[in-house]
Structure formats: structure tokens, C-alpha cells
Amino acid sequence: MPAPTPATSATPARPVRRRAGRPTAAVLDQGGITTAALELIGTKGYNGLTMAALARSLGVAPSALYNHVSSKDDVLILLMDHLAAMVDVSAFGSEPWESAVRRWAWSYRDVFSEHTPLIPIIAVLPVANAPKTLAMYESVTAGFREAGFPEDRIISAIVALEAFVFGAAYDVTAPDDIFDAGSLASQVPNFTAAVDRLALEQHDRPTDVAFSLGLEALISGFGALRA
Amino acid sequence: MPAPTPATSATPARPVRRRAGRPTAAVLDQGGITTAALELIGTKGYNGLTMAALARSLGVAPSALYNHVSSKDDVLILLMDHLAAMVDVSAFGSEPWESAVRRWAWSYRDVFSEHTPLIPIIAVLPVANAPKTLAMYESVTAGFREAGFPEDRIISAIVALEAFVFGAAYDVTAPDDIFDAGSLASQVPNFTAAVDRLALEQHDRPTDVAFSLGLEALISGFGALRA
């Protein structure tokens, strides 16, 4: 390690004091807030995402945020919609329906498995408030329709796939020993045997095995509905 | 309405002041805390479940709770395990595998759809900390095994079904107009058409249609794995 440079640290909240009153140019906007929130989550996790910390990272007072978002929940919605745009829908229209669904679902799970606190938000938020999420739905719906999926079941199928994806995203974050019954093991012999049996298979990621199993069942079950 | 009775209201926190010092018999225990929490949630929702409100409903000071639980998260774990015991696993062993899974999954979803704030807890909590949840897994595992399900895939199948159930539980709580694109409707024609098409079918509960569609796909996909 070289000698520490004096005062200029890595990327601290720039300690330049701004005095009260409207600045000549706005220092905040929703895009900047979203980016700063994402960075904060990356370094400190969701527990570190407080309005105070967010303001600090942007070099403003906490109350300044409320000129651009109406609440902390609003920040979470911004984040959620930003992440929806990162989900890979590119295979719809360029690949067979089965592999397009597969790519979409794996990508969707991977993106949100690192942002599970947003799941309660996205699962119940009206799409009108999340344009990028809506764009994702449009791509997926178009892919289903082009693949000959019966029109009146497209939304139900997407909702079901999404439910599975959200639940699976939580599972990714579960500890490795979640199924260790400990001292109660002898009271649940069937369960313990099944857990041991899975461990014997020596999969890299049990969560991926379960996701694949469920996803393939959904894909082939839904695939049978196509014309 | 009859004339209001004077001081005795419905079921208020009994305002009997207890003075400091150990009471002759403990006034709290984990069962009572769980019951009180459940009642509080029933009347005020999860926003109303605070340590202060919980203590108040039990007629104690907030700090007294910490003699019986180590944190608010601990209360949530107690609740979660209590609810797991309410999930219907009775069909395993008495009905064909398909209908047993069906009964279990619907019941599981219904129970947790009114307690979605517990889902992040149950999804990642080691089973050793939740004996009733563990008992549920034992019943389900035994049912899968008796039905000739390949032993090394039982846990993966349960995990996948659970993921779907948790995601679907959130969906139950979504507003009816969640898919109304509003002013953006014209930009997402395929999606809008599919949403309108589903609405035409006039289902009582779209969330139930989606759940059924996904669950039946999982059941028939997994059912094919049996001997």
C-alpha cells in the first residue's frame, strides 16, 4: 500500500457547502437519484439505503430529495423500473419461443435476486407507473403472440412465470444450510433423507437446479397451449 | 346503538399499572406474543405491527418483550412458523399425489397472501429455527416419496413449487387495475390487446386463473418424473 494521499479520499460526498436558496442549475434529477441509489445499494446493501445516506452521496440535504421524489417508496419504484430495463428480452423475435422464455426468465431472476427488497414493489405496482417495465411486458407479450400462444392466456402465463421468478429470486439469497434441520433432524426422517440425497448429487447451486426444474415444467406445460 | 357503557371498552390494553420488578407469574410468553401480533395484524395490518403497539396490546412496556424475543424479526419468525402450521398438508397420504399437491399449494398461497411481509423471512430462514415449518416439509416430502417421486429431486421440486407459491401470494395483493397502461397504452399494443382479451373472459379472479395455470403446469411436469 502506498502512503495515503491526504484529504482527497475515494469518492466521498463532495463536502462543498452550498448555501440555502435555489441553485443556478438544479443539482438533482430522478436519473441521478437512481444511479446514486444503485451505487449505495452496491456498497452498503439495502440497509444502507436511507434518505439521509442517499442525500449525502449526492451532496445535498435530505429534504432536497423531496423536490424530485415524493417518498422513499418512489425511489424504490425508480430503481425497480431501471432494473426492468436490464432484463434480457432480446431473444423474443429472434429465437424459438422456448429458448426466448428461458433467457428472459433466467435473466429476470438474476437481476432481481440482488434486489429482492424491490419485489414487494414490482409485484403490486400498476404498470402505468413504470414505463420500462411496461416495455418489457410488451416485448414478452409480442413474443408469445408471434409464437402462436392463445391470446386470452398470454397475461395469465406471464403472471405465472413472473410469480415463479420472484419466488426464485428470494431462494437465490437463502443460506446454503437453509435445509439443515439440526437437532430436529431425527423427527423429520423423510425430509432429512431427501436433503441428504440432493447433497449427494453435488450440484454447484441447488437453487439453480430447482429453478431449472420449475422453469422447464412451466415452459413445456405452457408450450402445449400453442397452436 | 345503545348508550355507550362507561369506561369498559371493547378489548383495550388493560390499563392496570404494574409496578417495576419481577411479577409473581410471568405475564408474557412466545405463544401470547404470537397471538397478540396476529390480532394486531388483523386489525391494523403490518404497518400497525410495531413493538410499541404489540406491547400495548399485551399490557406491558415495550422493553418487556425483549425478555422473550430477541428482536422484531424474531416476532416475525414466530408468526411465520405459526402460519406454516395452518397450511393444509392433510391430503398427502390420503389422496392421489396430484390433488394432494394441489390442495397444499392453494392452501399455502392463501395463508401467505394475507401475510406477504413474512415471505422474505420464510424464504431464507433456516428450517432449524421453525419447527412447524419443518413439520410441513416432512409431510410434503413423505407424500412425494410415497408417490414414487425420485428421491434426489424431491427437495428441488418443493423449492420450485414454493417459489411459485410465494410469488403468487404477492400477486393476490395486487390492485385490480395493475395492468392498465393508462396513457402509455398506445405504445404497447400487443400488451394492451392481451390485457383486454383476458378482461373479456370475465373471470372472477385473474390471479386465480394465473395461479391455476402455473400450478397445473408444474404438477403435470413434475408428475412425469414419477416412477
Place this chain on the structure above:
DNA sequence: ACCTGAACACCGTTCAAGT
């Protein structure tokens, strides 16, 4: 061991004042 009561370190949010 198990309660009370005071205290602590936060939290999101509001609002007057400033430019």
C-alpha cells in the same frame, strides 16, 4: 427471571426561509 421507565441512535418527512 422478568418487569418498568428513561434514554439512545436512528428513520422518513415537513416546512419556513433563502435565492
Place this chain on the structure above:
DNA sequence: ACCTGAACACCGTTCAAGT
């Protein structure tokens, strides 16, 4: 319109003191 700074009403949790 968009910032600062002070304030508010909470929140979960700790801990000494009491019996």
C-alpha cells in the same frame, strides 16, 4: 423552482433499577 436547516413524530433496542 429548488435548495438548506431545523424540527417532528415515530421506530427498534438497550440498560439500570426494582422485586
